[in-house]
Amino acid sequence: MRRAVLSFAFLLAAVSVRAQDTRPTFSVGTATAARGTTAMGSLVVPAASDSGLRIAVAVIHGARPGPVVAFVAGAHGTEYASIIALQRLISRIDARRLRGTVVIVPLLNVASFLAMKPHVNPVDGKGMNGVYPGDSVGTQSQRALALITREIVIPSDYVVDLHGGDLDENLRPYSYWFRGGRAAQDSASRALVMAFGLDHVFVNDVNPDAPNAGRSLSGQALVRGKAVVVAEAGRSGIVTPEDVALLVNGSLNVLGALKMTDRLLHAARRTTWLGGGGRAGGNWSARVAADSAGVFIATATRDQRVRKNETIGYTTDYLGRRTGDIRSPINGLITFIRGVPSMWPKATLVNVAPILAAPPAWVAP
Ligand SMILES: [Zn+2]
Structure with a gap:
């Protein structure tokens, strides 16, 4: 137990705030928040070869400067628990007490949500977590992700991507520690994954220099040097209070670990490590x-x-x-x-x- 507490304290030191954004206002899409306020608006994807799209966004610009953290859910628009969790997260963050800026996108793939179509965007059949960095002259998914890359990923210091079991997936909660072999970035990501607090963690190794490393949101953030957390809870179209609480509390824990709020963190529970993608010692x-x-x-x-x-x-x-x-x-x-x-x-x-x-x-x- 003592060993766990000590290593956790060490990890938190590794995420000492690395950015101090001092802008008096912070804008994402049509949402512009002054210091100490929350603004809501949209990222507007104009129509082109197919229909346009408005992606709702909340910007919480803390009264005091600090890092920029983006939370995104609903790339898969029927992973409902993660979408509901980010809706609820908005009102749980008090801009007057926040250090830094939080950007929240609860539902990226609006057409998937409305059509109850799992896995892909029914407008163009593309996965909205698989075509980063997007293409501003491509189909709806590509245009949307080009905007997300520019307005969400690039301005952020940390990216948290929430998922869950889709309509056809009976899933247990877990998070991913994505590693690109860059020691400082990997230890910052690990500290945030530990802070998030889910007790099962996949170890996923990525080669940031590989041509396809940036196709997912986590990969795109990783290749751009951001610390990344991916967490999943929810299953089969059900929204349980337990799954939503895991994701809301985990998100609040990330802000606490970054010292953006005064939230007290508990020492990490015992973690079960799982072999994910990449080689992870030959176990995947x-x-x-x-x-x-x-x-x-x-x-x-x-x-x-x-x-x-x-x-x-x-x-x-x-x-x-x-x-x-x-x-x-x-x-x-x-x-x-x-x-x-x-x-x-x-x-x-x-x-x-x-x-x-x-x-x-x-x-x-
Ligand atoms: Zn998903």
Whole structure:
């Protein structure tokens, strides 16, 4: 316990405030906040080859200067718990007492939300967490992300990207520690992930010099030198108070860790480290994807530990005749499993993550 507290204190020292934005007003899109006030407005994506879009944004410009932190959710517009969490976060931050500036975008992918279409923007079929840095003359997703890169990512010192289990994902909460092999940036990100406070953390290694490293929001922020937190809670279209509280409290903890508020932080709980993307010491998550259309029935659940080749579900045709068993590809923890019977080719059926004793050294993927 003592060891945990000491290392946490050390990590907090590593995120000592690195920026002092002294602008009297702070603008994002149509929202301009004077010091000590909160302003609300929109990022306006004009129509071009397809329809335009207004993305709602809140700017909380603290009475005193400090770093700029951006919170974004709803790149996947049906990951509802994360969207509701950022709505609620706005009123939990008092601009008169804040040091620095907080920018909050609760819902990036408005068309996904309105159409209840998971994973992609139904206007152009693109993923809104996969085409950064965007393109100002591209389709709606590309134009929107070009604006997000310019107005949200570039002016920020820290970026927090919230997700959760989508309509078809039965997910347990976790966060990601994205590492690019730059020691100061990686330790600042780790400190914020620890402060956020979710008890399961994926270790994801990124090579910031790789051509595709900046395709996601976290990757785009990482290649631009920002400390990054990605956290997920919520599942299957349900908004539970517990999942929303994990994300709201985690976000407030980040502001406390950055000394932007006076929020007291508790020492980190015991962390379960999970192998994510990249190499992470040779241990990474494994997904099973459907090879055909049909019906999936889960027999295991989120947060269950499984062994390699253990059955986690089965598939049937539309008359209920069994067409196959789905088995875990590795020993590990089910971080999410398909939460609905609908199954199409390449649909993810399960994600199993290896449990790591400790985060291994960064290795270029
Ligand atoms: Zn998502």
